[in-house]
Amino acid sequence: IILTLSxxxxxxxxxxxxxxxxxxxxxxxxxxxQGLHASSDCFEDALTxxxxxxxxxxxxxxxxxxxxxxLIEKGARMAEKYKFAGSIILEGSGASVPEIKTDxxxxxxxxxxxxxxxxxxxxxxxxxxxxxxxxxMCEDFLVSQAKIxxxxxxxxxxxxxxxxxxxxxxxxxxxxxxxxxxxxxxTAQSKSVPFLKKYIEETYGCSIVxxxxxxxxxxxxxxxxxxxxxxxxxxxxxKAAAISVVAREAVKQGKGVVFLDNMITLIPKGGNxxxxxxxxxxxxxxxxx
Numbered sequence: 001i002i003l004t005l006s007x008x009x010x011x012x013x014x015x016x017x018x019x020x021x022x023x024x025x026x027x028x029x030x031x032x033x034q035g036l037h038a039s040s041d042c043f044e045d046a047l048t049x050x051x052x053x054x055x056x057x058x059x060x061x062x063x064x065x066x067x068x069x070x071l072i073e074k075g076a077r078m079a080e081k082y083k084f085a086g087s088i089i090l091e092g093s094g095a096s097v098p099e100i101k102t103d104x105x106x107x108x109x110x111x112x113x114x115x116x117x118x119x120x121x122x123x124x125x126x127x128x129x130x131x132x133x134x135x136x137m138c139e140d141f142l143v144s145q146a147k148i149x150x151x152x153x154x155x156x157x158x159x160x161x162x163x164x165x166x167x168x169x170x171x172x173x174x175x176x177x178x179x180x181x182x183x184x185x186x187t188a189q190s191k192s193v194p195f196l197k198k199y200i201e202e203t204y205g206c207s208i209v210x211x212x213x214x215x216x217x218x219x220x221x222x223x224x225x226x227x228x229x230x231x232x233x234x235x236x237x238x239k240a241a242a243i244s245v246v247a248r249e250a251v252k253q254g255k256g257v258v259f260l261d262n263m264i265t266l267i268p269k270g271g272n273x274x275x276x277x278x279x280x281x282x283x284x285x286x287x288x289x
Contacts, residue, residue, distance in 0.1 A: 002054070003098070004040070004041035005092055009058065013056050014042065016043060025243070031243075039239050039240055041055065052082070062095070065097030104132075107133045109133060109135050130159060133163070133165070145269065149270055165266060165276050170199065173235055175258045175259075176204075182235050183209065185214075186260075206235075215239055215246075216240045233250070234246055
């Protein structure tokens with residue numbers, strides 16, 4: 001079971017049985033109509049990972065990751081009572097860290113961030129207690145090998161025992177989009193858009209006829225959708241305005257909605273992890289009973 005922290009999370013922890021229910025655009029639009037944030041992490045994780053999730057609201061994060069308000073403790077107590085829970089994963093939000101002692105820690109670091117953030121403030125503290133560090137966005141066109149090497153060297157000085165994975169993200173549609181004309185919405189950096197567009201079209205056999213990188217800017221997102229050539233369906237990450245704007249407009253037009261996951265892929269850029277899935281399973285299996 002995954003416990004998610006989220007700025008738009010519910011005011012009371014809610015259980016989403018991603019392992020049992022069908023989560024689609026209509027379900028999420030109904031959630032939105034109930035006044036909940038349907039792009040909250042608990043719904044995203046339930047949709048993409050197909051596991052039970054508990055959504056917990058948080059407010060604040062700050063340099064140390066300490067929240068001003070968080071329901072994570074209440075959510076954790078709830079999770080412990082579920083017989084199906086098994087391992088409990090506490091997912092942070094932004095820079096915020098779940099304020100509960102855990103058996104193992106996985107730290108994700110976006111390597112495209114400025115050097116002072118990656119190496120300064122209280123990032124070294126987070127590095128010091130991590131068992132596995134996953135460096136994301138290690139694309140050739142986004143970051144140099146020299147920067148990756150420098151960061152790995154810093155990590156090794158702080159925490160020589162941590163396992164390090166160098167990775168990239170690849171979009172993965174949760175349903176077939178083969179042969180379709182699609183409108184694509186994303187939160188990807190502008191430098192990544194041409195590469196990812198080509199990747200989606202070549203890998204999944206579709207044609208992207210329109211796109212928007214403004215999932216966090218509703219007026220611009222609406223304009224991009226309005227000026228797009230005719231499309232069969234939209235493909236979108238479940239973030240920001242994916243439901244309140246993208247899915248709502250698509251359903252209104254009678255178009256399909258296919259959600260995208262972001263598959264994390266190892267690349268040989270200096271990390272020592274050879275199989276990320278096995279590494280995570282090893283962390284979980286080494287937890288005390």
